[in-house]
Amino acid sequence: MSKIQEVHLSILEKQKISLFIKREDLLHPIISGNKYRKLKYNLITAQEKKYQSLLTFGGAYSNHIAATACAGKENGLQTIGVIRGEELKDSFLENPTLKLAHKHGMQLKFVSRSRYRNKGEEHFINDLIKEFGRFYLLPEGGTNNLAVKGCEEILDKKGLNFDVVCCPVGTGGTIAGVINSSNEKQIVLGFSALKGDFLKEDICKFVLKENWELITDYHFGGYAKVNDELVQFINNFKLKTGILLDPVYTGKMIYGILDKIEKNYFKPGTQILALHTGGLQGIAGMNLILEKKNKPLIAI
Numbered sequence: 001m002s003k004i005q006e007v008h009l010s011i012l013e014k015q016k017i018s019l020f021i022k023r024e025d026l027l028h029p030i031i032s033g034n035k036y037r038k039l040k041y042n043l044i045t046a047q048e049k050k051y052q053s054l055l056t057f058g059g060a061y062s063n064h065i066a067a068t069a070c071a072g073k074e075n076g077l078q079t080i081g082v083i084r085g086e087e088l089k090d091s092f093l094e095n096p097t098l099k100l101a102h103k104h105g106m107q108l109k110f111v112s113r114s115r116y117r118n119k120g121e122e123h124f125i126n127d128l129i130k131e132f133g134r135f136y137l138l139p140e141g142g143t144n145n146l147a148v149k150g151c152e153e154i155l156d157k158k159g160l161n162f163d164v165v166c167c168p169v170g171t172g173g174t175i176a177g178v179i180n181s182s183n184e185k186q187i188v189l190g191f192s193a194l195k196g197d198f199l200k201e202d203i204c205k206f207v208l209k210e211n212w213e214l215i216t217d218y219h220f221g222g223y224a225k226v227n228d229e230l231v232q233f234i235n236n237f238k239l240k241t242g243i244l245l246d247p248v249y250t251g252k253m254i255y256g257i258l259d260k261i262e263k264n265y266f267k268p269g270t271q272i273l274a275l276h277t278g279g280l281q282g283i284a285g286m287n288l289i290l291e292k293k294n295k296p297l298i299a300i
């Protein structure tokens, strides 16, 4: 079950801001957060259309790959994951995300980075159909119209009472659903996990409202890049609040929110709801990378 939890920190008291976190990470241990919402109507449609398998794309640490593998297993659908990086073929069981996907029965196909770039092209999809037969296709990150429809269910009645709703952004599907269901008085702030502001256009494809903004200052160098400061922040936040954040999406968003609060971005009295979109399965993989670099680890 997802619940709304208030966070108590001295900076919030000092700046007279209330911060609440919607614990979408508690929806399911693996199909958690936005993955649960994004897959919901896609799974229903795949089953209605009598598909027997789902095929999707992702990188070695993809939350979407892990969630699709698990959701397929729970719903009696076979799953195929097309994974970026041929070099992973012989060592994938050392990668916690791919090991988890494999354990849930996902068939993994490793392709070179250059071939992976063609994932949207018809000839590549046709080759995959020849190899695997008929499948229900989910794009990388799982964003499509049905995923946005599922994400429109994140903000419930209570969620509509907050002045500001904050959401991490990867492909833009999750925030698009949140914007669609927000009310006109609310502001929806997206915290981009990627460098650059090109995601604005992707979000615009799914939304008509204008009560939103994409914040691009908290990517920490780019997608899945972390530094000691971020790791320390995640560990301190867990110590103070009991809430574990992931290093790719929610850790960067909460860091950004608190930084903006400190810099007086919000008026005193503002009530903020931040969405915890899950992604905790990715911490084990990130810790392996940090360990190899002799860096501080994320405490689980």
Ligand SMILES: Cc1ncc(COP(=O)(O)O)c(C=O)c1O
Binding pocket: 033, 034, 063, 064, 141, 143, 168, 169, 170, 171, 172, 173, 174, 175, 246, 249, 250, 277, 278, 279, 280
């Ligand atoms: C945990 C987590 N939070 C947020 C996002 C961002 O969602 P979206 O790609 O819909 O912008 C993702 C990626 O899909 C994710 O895995």
